[in-house]
Amino acid sequence: MPDYGHDLTFGTFITPTNAAPATVVDLAKATEAAGLDLATFQDHPYQAGFLDTWTLLSYVAAQTERVSLSANVINLPLRPPAMLARAAASLDLLSGGRFELGLGAGAFWDAIGAMGGPRRTPGESITALSEGIDIIRGLWDTSTRERLVVDGEFYRVDGAKRGPAPAHDIQIWLGAYKPRMLRLIGRKADGWLPSLGYVKDLNDLTTSNATIDEAALAAGRTPGDVRRLLNIGGTFSAQRGDALLSGPPEQWAEQLADLTLEYGFSTYILSGDDARSMMILGQEVAPAVRELVRAERGADRTDPTSAVGR
Amino acid sequence: MDYGHHLEFGAFVNPDSADPAGVVDLARRAEELGLDLVTVQDHPYQPALLETWTLLSWIAGSTDRIRIAPNVLNMAIRPPAVLARAAASLDLLSGGRLELGLGAGHFWDAIAAMGTPRLSPGESVDALTEAIELLRAVWAGDASSPLEVPGAFHALDGAQGGPAPAHTIPLWIGALKPRMQRLIGAKADGWWPSLGRLAPGDLAAGNAVIDTAATEAGRDPREIRRLLNITGSFGPTAQGELSGPPSAWVEQLLPYVLDDGVGTFVYAASGGADLERFATEVAPALREAVAAERHARSTPVGAVVPLAVRAKRREGIDYDTVPAALAATAVEPGHAGFAGVRNTYLRGGSPGLVLRPGDADEVAQALAFARSQPVPLAVRSAGHGISGRSTNDGGIVIDLSRLNGIEVLDVDTRRVRIEPGARWGEVAQALHPHGWALSSGDFGGVGVGGLATAGGIGWLGRKHGLTIDHLRAVEIVLADGALVRADAEHHPDLFWAVRGAGANLGIVTAFEFEVDEVGDVGFAQLVFDAGNVATFLENWGALQEAAPRDLTSFLIIGRPRGGQVVATVMATVDSDDPDTVISRLQPFATLGPLLQQAVQILPYPAIVATPDGGQHGQGEPATRSALVEHLTPEFAAAAAKLIHSGVSYFFQIRSVGGAVADVPPEETAYAHRSANFSVTAFGAGRTRLDAVWDTQIQPHANGLYLSFETDPRPERIADAFPPATLARLREIKARVDPENVFRDNFNVAPAEPGITAVAG
Numbered sequence A: 001m002p003d004y005g006h007d008l009t010f011g012t013f014i015t016p017t018n019a020a021p022a023t024v025v026d027l028a029k030a031t032e033a034a035g036l037d038l039a040t041f042q043d044h045p046y047q048a049g050f051l052d053t054w055t056l057l058s059y060v061a062a063q064t065e066r067v068s069l070s071a072n073v074i075n076l077p078l079r080p081p082a083m084l085a086r087a088a089a090s091l092d093l094l095s096g097g098r099f100e101l102g103l104g105a106g107a108f109w110d111a112i113g114a115m116g117g118p119r120r121t122p123g124e125s126i127t128a129l130s131e132g133i134d135i136i137r138g139l140w141d142t143s144t145r146e147r148l149v150v151d152g153e154f155y156r157v158d159g160a161k162r163g164p165a166p167a168h169d170i171q172i173w174l175g176a177y178k179p180r181m182l183r184l185i186g187r188k189a190d191g192w193l194p195s196l197g198y199v200k201d202l203n204d205l206t207t208s209n210a211t212i213d214e215a216a217l218a219a220g221r222t223p224g225d226v227r228r229l230l231n232i233g234g235t236f237s238a239q240r241g242d243a244l245l246s247g248p249p250e251q252w253a254e255q256l257a258d259l260t261l262e263y264g265f266s267t268y269i270l271s272g273d274d275a276r277s278m279m280i281l282g283q284e285v286a287p288a289v290r291e292l293v294r295a296e297r298g299a300d301r302t303d304p305t306s307a308v309g310r
Numbered sequence B: 001m002d003y004g005h006h007l008e009f010g011a012f013v014n015p016d017s018a019d020p021a022g023v024v025d026l027a028r029r030a031e032e033l034g035l036d037l038v039t040v041q042d043h044p045y046q047p048a049l050l051e052t053w054t055l056l057s058w059i060a061g062s063t064d065r066i067r068i069a070p071n072v073l074n075m076a077i078r079p080p081a082v083l084a085r086a087a088a089s090l091d092l093l094s095g096g097r098l099e100l101g102l103g104a105g106h107f108w109d110a111i112a113a114m115g116t117p118r119l120s121p122g123e124s125v126d127a128l129t130e131a132i133e134l135l136r137a138v139w140a141g142d143a144s145s146p147l148e149v150p151g152a153f154h155a156l157d158g159a160q161g162g163p164a165p166a167h168t169i170p171l172w173i174g175a176l177k178p179r180m181q182r183l184i185g186a187k188a189d190g191w192w193p194s195l196g197r198l199a200p201g202d203l204a205a206g207n208a209v210i211d212t213a214a215t216e217a218g219r220d221p222r223e224i225r226r227l228l229n230i231t232g233s234f235g236p237t238a239q240g241e242l243s244g245p246p247s248a249w250v251e252q253l254l255p256y257v258l259d260d261g262v263g264t265f266v267y268a269a270s271g272g273a274d275l276e277r278f279a280t281e282v283a284p285a286l287r288e289a290v291a292a293e294r295h296a297r298s299t300p301v302g303a304v305v306p307l308a309v310r311a312k313r314r315e316g317i318d319y320d321t322v323p324a325a326l327a328a329t330a331v332e333p334g335h336a337g338f339a340g341v342r343n344t345y346l347r348g349g350s351p352g353l354v355l356r357p358g359d360a361d362e363v364a365q366a367l368a369f370a371r372s373q374p375v376p377l378a379v380r381s382a383g384h385g386i387s388g389r390s391t392n393d394g395g396i397v398i399d400l401s402r403l404n405g406i407e408v409l410d411v412d413t414r415r416v417r418i419e420p421g422a423r424w425g426e427v428a429q430a431l432h433p434h435g436w437a438l439s440s441g442d443f444g445g446v447g448v449g450g451l452a453t454a455g456g457i458g459w460l461g462r463k464h465g466l467t468i469d470h471l472r473a474v475e476i477v478l479a480d481g482a483l484v485r486a487d488a489e490h491h492p493d494l495f496w497a498v499r500g501a502g503a504n505l506g507i508v509t510a511f512e513f514e515v516d517e518v519g520d521v522g523f524a525q526l527v528f529d530a531g532n533v534a535t536f537l538e539n540w541g542a543l544q545e546a547a548p549r550d551l552t553s554f555l556i557i558g559r560p561r562g563g564q565v566v567a568t569v570m571a572t573v574d575s576d577d578p579d580t581v582i583s584r585l586q587p588f589a590t591l592g593p594l595l596q597q598a599v600q601i602l603p604y605p606a607i608v609a610t611p612d613g614g615q616h617g618q619g620e621p622a623t624r625s626a627l628v629e630h631l632t633p634e635f636a637a638a639a640a641k642l643i644h645s646g647v648s649y650f651f652q653i654r655s656v657g658g659a660v661a662d663v664p665p666e667e668t669a670y671a672h673r674s675a676n677f678s679v680t681a682f683g684a685g686r687t688r689l690d691a692v693w694d695t696q697i698q699p700h701a702n703g704l705y706l707s708f709e710t711d712p713r714p715e716r717i718a719d720a721f722p723p724a725t726l727a728r729l730r731e732i733k734a735r736v737d738p739e740n741v742f743r744d745n746f747n748v749a750p751a752e753p754g755i756t757a758v759a760g
């Protein structure tokens, strides 16, 4: 079941360079102006050339009205989960439900350690991430007045008050490639967020989807509970070519529709920091992909588990 | 004791998570009311409150003028390294509007419930002390030098420094006890208690502790602002402290200023109406009353220069006499922004003072001040000088980055006025919507000021000439401070000299250009295996010379690796027609085995994009430059030797010629018009590079392009300027800069008195 039937959304991946803060903010505004759904920023708090992603997200949220915002993805080791949960809920409340939480386990351990953060093995970082998700979801859950206790190996909260509850169900998306993380996604997350640039072979996407789906089912969830998002890069040019995402908008639309129908992706996030490409994505590519996918889904409703639309 | 601080008034906004819109509205109201500061308490364990940093960032994004501060940040729960970058980021995003209130943490049960280690009161003060050091170390650092900050609670072990905030962010500490007060006296910029938690006499006692600690640390107690959170209400009659009419408030607040030295009152109003009375009735009346009293008592007022800043001042500069207009934006070694302005793209520097004038008049003032100081002077537009030394050690830099306007003067004649601090990437962006471009170079980060006074060998050079060929007028501040407009009719000799030797004459504060109509362009990167370098160079040179003018290509060769020489040809075709682009590039495909190729039709700004990041140059670049007519077999063989010698890690030949050669050599101070190629090598060390260059390349050179040359030997002046040009330049120099103030870039010595001017 490669197409999970999610509605299609499109966004941008903006480099949060601090040399020209206004340019970064303008690209987020350009995302909104292009009719796109989502603006995202990478988070590398050890990187002195970048604006702090959390600050930037909050600042940009105040200067936009419609677009959703997310980190792509938050560096959990340098942003302890209890604080993160309250900050995320606050941003969601301030923005009227426009915040989503892309999360990562951390990768550059020397840089993280240099900042006074922990050093973790890949395995430890996944356990920590899983504990972090429990804390975050626990603090957002105000359906009970019981204080939150999570006694993890890496993160502990011991009787913290819950809340504030976010304005909407904040989605937790994880960036991941390896089976253990993929299984965690199937068990606990709302989305899988890989980058096309790191994918060597499209068949790997099929395998990864299957790993997520299996874990989801084993956890009593459905594969459709996990949105598949993809960071993409490419160039628009007049000539059609063989390469992925290098050609006219129509060709992009066909290729992205294929990625939706064959590999289950429903959110595409474009890097490149180029306002013109954003406009083409929002005004030309996105409607065309939606049209192509709608036509296919309409024609072939054989899979009863795929709920089209939201 | 009144410390004479400028009085400020702020709002204490309660970050109620049940009413986010109401919170933000009150913050906006504070701005509308003209208050100086909006502040937010921080209790991250308390879900009834919005998370403070998120809220402050949001408020910054929803306001334009008012400064923002946490009141005060819980430092027990917030890792300081990430906070340092977050604070700098918020300061940069908000245009310098962040101030930081910090606290050591108080409600330890709640803090520990969040998973944060519990500290004793003493430990928490030590941890805060470390956090303060760490914040300042990150802000003062730069990305190229890893920070080692030891600490028992907070340490950095090789983290990058930076970014520098937009202004020096003051650290104001919330405190009640002597230990914290001593910390404030020794290290912080402010004391920020709440009146409700103080008993009578506590302010005076706290001030005494702070002042003693400050004095012991060699600081002036006036460096430390005293802030006070207050509550209260308004009513027709006075009913106790801060409850009554504004006049009663003023009467009651006045002694806090005059006796306890409070400089900032932050009011926790119950709503907009009270805040309005505070802002519009209390604040002005209190300011007036304080001013009158200070006058009567002759209290010294205004900011004092902190010890930390004074300690880093350099000898020979009389900092106290910097003209007022420049003082506010000047950067000294002790300022937060110093790391961002000390270095240039290719050089490390350590100036004693960076002046950042905002208009031509301020440029003249800066120049007059600099001339009165016995230290080196450097002029900087965007700091990409190779020959130009736009930083120094212990001297003054006049930094023109604030003069960065780009303005279309006349659409019909495509006349554009551009200030020196603009960068070429920005110029390309600004011209593009009109369908225009101005050939400049190959790099968007380069400044207008340095390039447009030297030449400008760019991607569109063969079709559109040098940048200076488009120059129609300049406004220039001369050594004596005069602002002169030079063009073909007015000061024609100056106008002639600026176009090739401008750095010797003065500080150009504006350029007027006639720009070209340029659509999208073809841009190719072709990577070759240049096995036989000499043949490759010769063939490329011949192809390039024979090509139509719309094709301009540059060739780059790195250090050979394992015997392999890889050559990259970057070519621009001034055409948006794919067939034309392909047909221009086709012949190049035969140059050798192609390893990689990419051809695109792009908007001109895309090929001179402005790079990101600050300038972290270190040391001194070693480069050589030569202009040559043709890539003859002899030259090609010599260049091959240079390349194979390995002394150059970056060897580049740019095609010039075409429209560049249409201009007669005597028309501008850039005189080597017949050259078809500009040859440049960057070496790791000067001696080794010179040894090979002098013997191999120099014999084939017919002049050089000064912007790419760093050899300090005097012969190079004669290579840059042929005899007639040099003579005329020296004569002009003797008139406009007889004392040789401007000498940081290819210095032309003023002519000796008695030498007659060359006509022109």
Ligand SMILES: Cc1cc2nc3c(=O)[nH]c(=O)nc-3n(C[C@H](O)[C@H](O)[C@H](O)COP(=O)(O)OP(=O)(O)OC[C@H]3O[C@@H](n4cnc5c(N)ncnc54)[C@H](O)[C@@H]3O)c2cc1C
Pocket (backbone or CB within 6 Å): B344, B345, B346, B378, B379, B380, B381, B382, B383, B384, B385, B386, B387, B388, B389, B390, B400, B420, B440, B441, B442, B443, B445, B446, B447, B448, B449, B450, B451, B453, B454, B455, B456, B457, B458, B502, B503, B504, B506, B507, B508, B509, B707, B708, B744, B745
């Ligand atoms: C990466 C890179 C790429 C480059 N590419 C090109 C290129 O494609 N084509 C090309 O022609 N050159 C190129 N250059 C050379 C460049 O043009 C010169 O180095 C130029 O001086 C840089 O200008 P700036 O304003 O950034 O430099 P700065 O370092 O700010 O200034 C350099 C010098 O210029 C003088 N100067 C600066 N502003 C003024 C002013 N307003 N009035 C009078 N004198 C002034 C001063 O003497 C100063 O020392 C390049 C340099 C670099 C580092």
